[in-house]
Amino acid sequence: MSNIVLYGIDISPPVRACLLTLRALDLPYEYKNVDLLAGEHKTEEFLKKNPQHTVPLLDDDGTLIWDSHAICCYLVDKYGKSDELYPKDLVKRAHLEQRLYFDASVLFMSLRNICVPYFYKQVSEVPQEKIDNIIDGYTHLEKFLGDNPYVTGDTLTIADFCCAATASSLPAMLPIDPEKYPKIIAWLARLSELPYYQEANNEGAEKYINILKDVFTIV
Numbered sequence: 001m002s003n004i005v006l007y008g009i010d011i012s013p014p015v016r017a018c019l020l021t022l023r024a025l026d027l028p029y030e031y032k033n034v035d036l037l038a039g040e041h042k043t044e045e046f047l048k049k050n051p052q053h054t055v056p057l058l059d060d061d062g063t064l065i066w067d068s069h070a071i072c073c074y075l076v077d078k079y080g081k082s083d084e085l086y087p088k089d090l091v092k093r094a095h096l097e098q099r100l101y102f103d104a105s106v107l108f109m110s111l112r113n114i115c116v117p118y119f120y121k122q123v124s125e126v127p128q129e130k131i132d133n134i135i136d137g138y139t140h141l142e143k144f145l146g147d148n149p150y151v152t153g154d155t156l157t158i159a160d161f162c163c164a165a166t167a168s169s170l171p172a173m174l175p176i177d178p179e180k181y182p183k184i185i186a187w188l189a190r191l192s193e194l195p196y197y198q199e200a201n202n203e204g205a206e207k208y209i210n211i212l213k214d215v216f217t218i219v
């Protein structure tokens with residue numbers, strides 16, 4: 001029996017990657033909303049749990065883990081009935097982790113570098129180079145997908161959850177052009193067929209896009 005608490009806010013892509021993993025594993029969990037705009041992630045109580053003051057934060061019976069990628073890996077390793085979502089095979093795992101680091105360092109950062117200045121300082125002017133970072137991310141993702149249904153090949157993994165949570169939110173800043181990125185569009189549609197995907201990801205992504213879609217001006 002698990003005693004899992006996930007701290008988060010559903011507009012956050014990394015939080016949604018963890019929700020997708022929890023739902024795919026069919027794990028019971030408690031969800032505690034953290035209002036970032038009200039500064040709930042900077043309270044003494046939260047900082048004691050996560051000095052980096054980010055969500056998602058996982059509390060598994062006192063074991064504290066933050067960073068969505070680390071959380072998703074931990075959940076599958078600890079609770080997965082199989083290793084399908086996070087294969088133990090060395091090479092498969094290495095390829096999958098490349099996609100996780102890609103999400104953490106390229107795709108998600110292209111989003112965070114635009115939305116943080118807006119949420120905390122109301123900066124709505126976005127330099128073209130920040131949009132170019134999103135284009136780079138889409139271009140790489142399109143190539144990674146190649147002719148495969150999922151980002152690491154034939155099977156669904158946590159790399160899909162992490163990359164898709166971000167990719168489905170980035171249209172807040174730049175729509176995914178179906179002419180240029182047909183594979184990304186098809187992959188997101190494929191993931192949307194998962195029975196838990198709408199609730200765990202798309203509702204939060206839609207909320208995120210609705211908050212941000214008309215606020216940015218490219219300079």
Ligand SMILES: N[C@@H](CCC(=O)N[C@@H](CS)C(=O)NCC(=O)O)C(=O)O
Pocket residue numbers: 012013014036041052053054055056066067068069104112
């Ligand atoms: N690499 C981290 C990024 C987490 C992150 O930046 N979360 C944002 C919300 S989307 C956050 O907590 N921002 C508040 C802060 O950084 O103070 C992850 O994957 O969990």
